[in-house]
């Protein structure tokens with residue numbers, strides 16, 4: 044008896060092992076087994092197939108042991124993994140690594156992941172003792188500041204307070220020695236707690252489902268009707284039109300038909316608000332699955348989905364497509380335009396939207412894509428009739444979409460009227476809003492303090508030693524950081540080039556915006572939401588909760604703030620600089636910029652009052668800005684799709700990017716040319732490049748990139764065979780022994 048096994052290795056194909064006699068009755072397809080590999084390694088693999096064909100040409104090794112007593116994968120999952128591996132040109136072993144929670148890939152089960160928390164020690168948990176502590180710290184400035192921050196962030200003394208991780212405190216710019224000193228003094232103590240256990244309980248309450256308005260009901264009926272003919276339907280509904288309420292009705296219908304539902308959201312939009320909305324209605328029939336939860340919990344959900352009594356509704360981020368489903372009937376992909384549905388690194392570089400549609404098809408289930416700003420691909424598919432299309436142009440209860448005012452900052456700069464990154468009108472509107480007790484959101488799509496620093500005298504700019512990029516200044520941490528490899532550097536006190544000590548910052552990151560807003564509006568209660576302030580799930584939720592409860596009234600953030608947040612009192616949204624998005628050197632720049640601006644604008648004026656968006660740009664006259672102002676998706680789509688057709692881009696053409704990486708610049712250069720010329724023989728003018736990408740070195744590896752453009756109708760599985768062959772021929776060459784070649788199919 045033999046078994047073909049998937050191993051967690053970046054290698055193509057399955058590995059055949061022999062099944063020792065004592066295991067013959069135990070092993071089943073889908074079960075995990077421990078197998079030897081190479082000289083002295085062992086791996087946990089999954090049995091894909093059991094058969095009795097002895098492989099030719101090599102001696103099989105025995106399976107060492109079986110893990111668990113039942114399969115962890117259902118038959119459709121093998122098919123699904125294989126589809127991802129083929130389509131995205133990634134070894135199946137990489138799909139395995141991405142798909143299974145770590146606990147199922149380890150030999151000896153999982154270990155709960157814990158985080159270190161920080162709290163007041165028992166003796167200091169009262170007002171009086173706190174005063175003593177504060178007095179005691181008067182002479183220790185750093186500790187005092189850290190302690191005060193702890194008290195304020197944890198909302199000490201206000202109700203139950205908030206549990207705080209040590210990392211969160213570190214993220215406020217305090218150092219470990221400072222925190223340790225406070226622990227040593229006996230005011231603070233650390234304790235460990237398991238990461239993110241959720242355990243949703245409680246009975247479902249379908250009676251709490253909100254009745255739909257008549258336009259919503261109409262959309263609901265259209266979707267149901269569309270599903271009679273189409274497998275995939277797009278719900279294009281403006282922000283706040285009640286798409287989520289419609290989803291809830293559709294989910295309830297699916298449950299009544301005894302089907303399971305997968306509800307996908309981009310990771311960052313999976314807020315507590317959203318979970319609570321679904322939990323209120325579906326109770327313990329709802330399971331949640333995403334990367335911020337502990338591995339233990341993910342294993343638990345996985346096992347439950349295999350059991351007799353699985354969750355009927357799974358709300359999750361992109362990795363939830365890998366869960367075992369037993370009778371999937373509906374997949375909802377909310378915010379379908381979100382680029383974070385595409386996994387960038389590591390392999391497999393899959394798009395969860397495409398993969399989920401595929402998954403649904405395997406179950407003959409229906410897929411609903413929902414968004415206020417459809418991706419060009421999806422809208423195109425709807426327009427040509429491949430997908431059904433349902434549109435909702437009204438906000439719930441007829442609340443108006445915000446007014447968008449475009450401000451020409453180039454002109455204002457000429458007239459010296461800009462105050463740093465702010466136009467006078469933006470400042471005035473922010474002022475008014477704060478005076479009226481309303482809230483403000485300022486959007487700047489750059490984190491850190493300043494995107495770069497430069498020498499005032501000679502223009503020298505510090506670069507990463509390992510990557511081909513300039514370094515971002517993080518002033519709170521007082522360091523320069525490479526956003527590509529994460530390497531940090533000390534801020535130089537003088538220019539190594541000319542010795543000048545005047546180093547100035549250039550550009551604005553969210554941190555600098557925060558500092559300037561603080562100077563201009565000292566009374567504002569400011570919060571900042573970007574990658575740096577939201578390293579933990581708690582921090583992320585705290586910022587959202589504080590803002591939605593009105594504890595903060597001015598929120599500064601990167602694109603994170605545009606995601607599915609429902610705030611009541613935001614009357615002004617400022618987009619500080621649209622140009623950084625528009626000038627991005629990529630054919631999707633306008634598409635992304637439009638969506639970002641439209642989504643951010645959608646945060647303004649949700650209930651009771653029409654919101655105002657101040658959109659600052661140096662190019663107020665370009666069409667995309669006007670399309671945002673008029674909320675004119677249709678004309679945005681028409682102009683962009685014409686361009687795509689003309690210049691041979693998706694959705695008319697399929698793109699495959701081929702990346703080559705090597706430590707040596709000259710080797711990668713040569714390899715790029717050689718691969719291109721080989722591919723040209725087969726694909727002709729469909730091959731572009733090799734080119735140096737905008738960032739041509741990352742983590743000390745030099746990079747070259749080829750772009751392949753294929754017209755619709757070309758047999759992609761044939762193309763993949765040619766690419767695999769080309770890769771094989773290259774890697775046989777000794778010069779290219781350590782060359783990395785990988786693909787990005789349908790890149791974003």
Ligand code: ADP
Pocket residue numbers: 253254255256259280281282283284285286287288289439609
């Ligand atoms: P979208 O998902 O389109 O952005 P939501 O579903 O979040 O819109 O709706 C916006 C707000 O309006 C939410 O607070 C939601 O609860 C409320 N809402 C929408 N439709 C209804 C309805 N039919 N009954 C009651 N409240 C509704």
Ligand code: ZN
Pocket residue numbers: 498499500501502503538539540541542543
């Ligand atoms: Zn200099």
Ligand code: ZN
Pocket residue numbers: 507508509510525526527528529530742
């Ligand atoms: Zn770097």
